[in-house]
Amino acid sequence: ADPVAASVAHTNAQRAREVRERFEQGVVMLHAKRYDEAATALQRVLALAPHLPEAHVNLGFAWLGLQQTQRAQRSFETALGMRGEQANAYYGLAIAYEQRGELEPALGAMRSYLHLSRAADAHRVRARAALWEWEERLGRHRLKGAPSPARTMSSSPAGAAK
DSSP: OOHHHHHHHHHHHHHHHHHHHHHHHHHHHHHTTOHHHHHHHHHHHHHHOTTOHHHHHHHHHHHHHTTOHHHHHHHHHHHHHHOTTOHHHHHHHHHHHHHTTOHHHHHHHHHHHHHHSOTTOTHHHHHHHHHHHHHHHTTOOOOTTOOOHHHHHHTSHHHHHO
16 A cells, blocks of 8 residues: 555545534534634634535624624625525525625525525524515515605605795
């Protein structure tokens, strides 16, 4: 057997084991809301395996937990650049936009999440609720027949006299 090839195989196996262990550690830390530790573990994963979109997504959620929305957005966008059908990256991206008050792009990202996610995904209920809330904040859920605030002001007697 070739000793160089055996050494390379051993190093690759160690790296794969560390990636798996650190990834799992990051997920556990995310669920425990220990975002600093999750970010540290996931950054190590990405140092070893930079083309792993799931690690970028999870790092994005860690950044969201740390209130670092710009970093979160970059992580989600990186994941989507690697795998455009990564539904949970769209979900996280929508939350990042919403946290910065950017509701239009948040709506688009959340709609993409709903389009790509599986019907059984538990987050779909929250995603639909978020869409409704954001559209409400943008004034898109008025009663039919009720005048909009803009129409009410322009149809006032003072407005008509001008």
